[in-house]
Amino acid sequence: MEQAEIGLIGLAVMGSNLALNIAEKGNRIAVFNRSPDKTDTFYAEAGDLRDRIIPCKTMEEFVASIRPPRPVIIMVQAGAPVDQVMEGLKKDLSAGDIIIDAGNANFRDTIRRFDSLKDSGLTFIGMGVSGGEEGARHGPSIMVGGTEESYKRVEKVLTSISAKFKGEDCCAWLGENGAGHFVKTIHNGIEYADMQMIAEIYGILRDGLGLSAKECSDIFGKWNKGRLESYLIEISELVLSKNDPISGKPMVDMIVDKAGQKGTGKWSAIEAQNMGVPATGIEAAVAARSLSSFKKQREHAETVLGLPSAEQIKSIDRNQLISDLELALLAGKIGAYAQGFAVMTEASKEFGWSLPMPTIAQIWRAGCIIRSQFLDDITSAFRAMPDADNLVITPTFAALVKETDGALRRVVSTAALNGLAVPALASALGYFDSYRRGRGTANLIQAQRDFFGAHGFDRVDGVDKHHGPWGSGLADFA
Numbered sequence: 483m484e485q486a487e488i489g490l491i492g493l494a495v496m497g498s499n500l501a502l503n504i505a506e507k508g509n510r511i512a513v514f515n516r517s518p519d520k521t522d523t524f525y526a527e528a529g530d531l532r533d534r535i536i537p538c539k540t541m542e543e544f545v546a547s548i549r550p551p552r553p554v555i556i557m558v559q560a561g562a563p564v565d566q567v568m569e570g571l572k573k574d575l576s577a578g579d580i581i582i583d584a585g586n587a588n589f590r591d592t593i594r595r596f597d598s599l600k601d602s603g604l605t606f607i608g609m610g611v612s613g614g615e616e617g618a619r620h621g622p623s624i625m626v627g628g629t630e631e632s633y634k635r636v637e638k639v640l641t642s643i644s645a646k647f648k649g650e651d652c653c654a655w656l657g658e659n660g661a662g663h664f665v666k667t668i669h670n671g672i673e674y675a676d677m678q679m680i681a682e683i684y685g686i687l688r689d690g691l692g693l694s695a696k697e698c699s700d701i702f703g704k705w706n707k708g709r710l711e712s713y714l715i716e717i718s719e720l721v722l723s724k725n726d727p728i729s730g731k732p733m734v735d736m737i738v739d740k741a742g743q744k745g746t747g748k749w750s751a752i753e754a755q756n757m758g759v760p761a762t763g764i765e766a767a768v769a770a771r772s773l774s775s776f777k778k779q780r781e782h783a784e785t786v787l788g789l790p791s792a793e794q795i796k797s798i799d800r801n802q803l804i805s806d807l808e809l810a811l812l813a814g815k816i817g818a819y820a821q822g823f824a825v826m827t828e829a830s831k832e833f834g835w836s837l838p839m840p841t842i843a844q845i846w847r848a849g850c851i852i853r854s855q856f857l858d859d860i861t862s863a864f865r866a867m868p869d870a871d872n873l874v875i876t877p878t879f880a881a882l883v884k885e886t887d888g889a890l891r892r893v894v895s896t897a898a899l900n901g902l903a904v905p906a907l908a909s910a911l912g913y914f915d916s917y918r919r920g921r922g923t924a925n926l927i928q929a930q931r932d933f934f935g936a937h938g939f940d941r942v943d944g945v946d947k948h949h950g951p952w953g954s955g956l957a958d959f960a
Contacts, residue, residue, distance in 0.1 A: 485549040486512040486536050488639050490557060491567055493524045497557030499619035500584065500611070500643070505534040507642040512536040512547035541574055551578035553636045555609075560585045568595065577603030580632045584609045586746055589660035589667060592627065593833075596659040605632045608659065610666020612850035613645065621645035623850035624653035625669070625842075627662030627835075645849025647858075652845040657835030664753075664829055665842055668822045671750025671764040673714075673852050674743075675818035678767035678906040680718055683807050686893070690795045690902050691803070695732035699723040705808050710815075712854030741771040750825070757828045760916075762909035763818040770905055790901025798896065809889035810907060816882055817910035819860060820873040827871075840864040874917065883914060890914075 490501045493515040501524070504511045511534065515521045518539050525537040538544035545552060552575060556567050564583055571581060581604060583592065592608030599606050607628035611618065624644045626633050633655040644653035656662050687693045687701065699722035706715045724733045747768045754761035773780075795803075823839055830837035843861040847853060863876040870876050874883050894911050897904040916922065928939040929950060938948040 484510060486510045486547050487549060488512075488553045488555065488636065489514070489544060489548045490555040491515070491544070491571075492557035493520050494557065495615050496611075496618050497555075498524055499615055500555070500557060500622075501535070502528065502531060503619050503621070503643045504639060505531040507639075508534070509639050509642060510534050510536070512538055512544055514538045514541065514544040541570060545571075545574040550576060551580060551635055552576070553580040553582055553607075553632075553639075555582045555584050557584055560587050561591075564591075565595070572602070572604065575604055578605075579603075580605050580607055580628075580635060582607040582609050582628075582636070583663075584611050586610075586666070586670070586744065587663050588745075588749055589627075589664040592660040592663045596628070605629055606659075607632055607636070608661075608663040609640075610662045610669065612666060612669055612846075612852075614851065617645065617849050617851075621652070621849050623669075623845050623848065623853070625662040625665045625845065626653070626655045627657055627660055627664070628655075629658065630655055644845075645853075647844070647848035650844065650847075652847065652849045654838070654841045654845050656837055656842065657830075657833075660833070661835040661837060664833075664835075665826060665837065667746050667749050667753070668826050669846065669850060669852060670746035671754075671761065671767075671825075672818050672822040674747035674750070674767040674771070675763035675821075675906055676712075676714055676815060676852055678770050679763075679811055679814040679818070679910075680714060681770075682897075682902075682904040682907050683811050684718070684722075686807060686897060686902055686904070687804075690792055690897070690900055691800060695722045695734050701804060705811075708808070709812060709855065710808065712856065713851060714854075738777065739774060740777050741774045743768070743771045747771070750822075753829065754821070754825045757825065757832060759821070759825045759828045760913065761821040761825055762913050763814065763821055763906050766905040766909040770903075792900040792902070795896060795900045803893075803896070806889040806892050809886040810893035813883065813886035813890040813914075814907045814910040815856060816874065816879055816886070817913050818906075819856070820879070821913065823860075823864075823873050824871075838868075840868055872917070874914070887914070 487509045488504065489512040490497060491514050493513060501511055501513050513521060513524065513535060521537045525532060525535060528535055536547045538547055554571060556564055558564060558567055564585065568581055587608060596606040605628065607626060610625035611622045613622035621644055624640050641651040641653050644651050656665055684698055687698045699719050702715055702719040702722065706719055722734055725731065726733045726736045729736060747764060751761060751765045751768050826837050840861055843857050843864055847857045847861065859878055860873065863873065863878050867876050873879050890911050894904055894908050931937040932939055932950050933952045936949060941947065
């Protein structure tokens, strides 16, 4: 029997869909699941694709079914299960074989796994895959970290299954060890911020203007035909338009307002903090999800504190406010993406990855959750200025920030005056105002730090004197 080009372990939803995608694109694939019944069911339901699938019942049979050097994709739960599968594989694999973790792994675990195989003859790829179940089946965005040599072994398969944008593959090798999983982590952080800002806009429409779910859906639908065109706006229109088959009410109105999270957004915020790069939109989104989980406390707080009056919003021209909301959301997205790319730029320096920013934007244009028309503009901006310190100083996005500035200010101030929480949108405004001001207020913070801790400061005139005339303490000011 002809050997498979690649193997895959783990036939849950994501693994099954990815395996079918690989087979459908003309690649022969060997599959294995620790539960043989799962393998049998998957193979039986593969239909016409069965001719390109080799179902295996043992690890030995699985490894023997793959053409050397053998690439093996692991699609199991992140964390310890990945390490367990790796240990089970090692005894059957040979020098040159490649273990590929395609789950949502912490990039630091990926670096550890990559390093652990250095003297074994095996190598490791950490592969970020975005697009959910649908993307895995029909074309995800794929972010690869590992040796360039190992990527070349799997490049043909991966590019064949990736999403396409105007004929270009949404798949790329991004650097050594944890580069791919780090980029996927930041993708998810931006996704958190994007979703949170959309929810905040929805909150203003629902709680400020009193619009129904269907009316909100219509607005998102209109925006999806303009510069906000994106997967997340598209599905927002869709979910807001659906009714609950049980109650007949809008489906979204029947859902408890507690958002889940699997950790990637938090990882993004933590790594940004570790590197000293502000990612306030991501941080605000993570905090908002955490606060949403305190449902009972929030309900009690409402009875104790009450809600601020939203009377002021009634005096605003509705059409003008809706127009401002569209521009404010565009501004917020710019802030979130600028912060995400800034974090990746710093990580690239810290970990020696040389992350290609234009390529990252390019492979996010289709397949992934944050795919949007907007990303084509980011790709062009970074191609024109690949070494730009920040997305917002590229000509295209500098113009957009100026265009949307007034609307963002009006929306954030209107929300604040009417007691409508917009933490992510407000963080974008704060970020822009802080980033664009050449003379900020940190001079006072440095003076305070020098006063209580003798931490020193730099002077604007360059004089080599780094402490202030504070004396011995507060007694000098009595």
